[in-house]
Each structure stands twice: as C-alpha cells, then as structure tokens.
Amino acid sequence: MSFTTSTQMxxxxxxxxxxxxxxxxxxxxxxxxxxxxxxxxxxxxxxRPYSCSICTKKYIAASHLREHMKTHGDDRKFDCAICLKKIL
Known part of the structure; x- marks a missing residue:
C-alpha cells in the first residue's frame, strides 16, 4: 500500500x-x-450535537444520526416471516 503524504503513512x-x-x-x-x-x-x-430533523432524537456522532434517519424512510430491507415486522 502506498501513501501520498508522510502523515498518512x-x-x-x-x-x-x-x-x-x-x-x-x-x-x-x-x-x-x-x-x-x-x-x-x-x-x-x-x-449530542447531531439532531434528527424529523423527531427529537439527538446523537453523539453523525454516523449514528445517518443510521437513525433510515428508520424514517421506506427502505426497510428485512421482513420477519413470523410477525411481518420490518427491520432495517
């Protein structure tokens, strides 16, 4: 693997x-x-500087907020075959 700067290395x-x-x-x-x-x-x-623009939840990291935002969308990917609950 090569690096472009000594800092990266x-x-x-x-x-x-x-x-x-x-x-x-x-x-x-x-x-x-x-x-x-x-x-x-x-x-x-x-x-908790990262807050959801849809609900009142706040997070310590932007990545946590990004993951949370998926709960507001319609892109749920996995359905339980027993109870039909949809999970991200």
Whole structure:
C-alpha cells in the first residue's frame, strides 16, 4: 500500500505498532485518531450535537444520526416471516 503524504503513512503505521496517542481524560481509554477520541468523550459529557430533523432524537456522532434517519424512510430491507415486522 502506498501513501501520498508522510502523515498518512504515520497514521497508518499506528495500526501495526498499536500506538494510540489520544487518551480520554475521563476514563483513560486511548484512540489512534483525535476525532474518534473527541466523539468518545461525548459519552461522558452527554453532548449530542447531531439532531434528527424529523423527531427529537439527538446523537453523539453523525454516523449514528445517518443510521437513525433510515428508520424514517421506506427502505426497510428485512421482513420477519413470523410477525411481518420490518427491520432495517
């Protein structure tokens, strides 16, 4: 695998070295990426900056909101053959 910048290479190499330079100041858990640590810290602080425009639910990460938004759509992919409930 090749990288276009030395920064990309350094970030990638942390996978192999196990280096996690971004600790959570609340619980001590460490992370490879600062952004991942910052999202984790929201579990401790209760901050939920991503809110659904349809209902009142709020989330700590944009990816959680994106997954939630699927519940408002008609694109349910799996039906239970027993009770006919549709699940994402």
């Amino acid at each position: 350094k970030k990638h190499s942390m996978i192999h070295t196990g280096e996690k330079p971004y600790p959570c100041w609340q619980c001590g858990r460490s992370f490879r990426r600062k952004e991942t640590r910052d999202t984790h810290v929201r579990y401790h602080t209760g901050e």
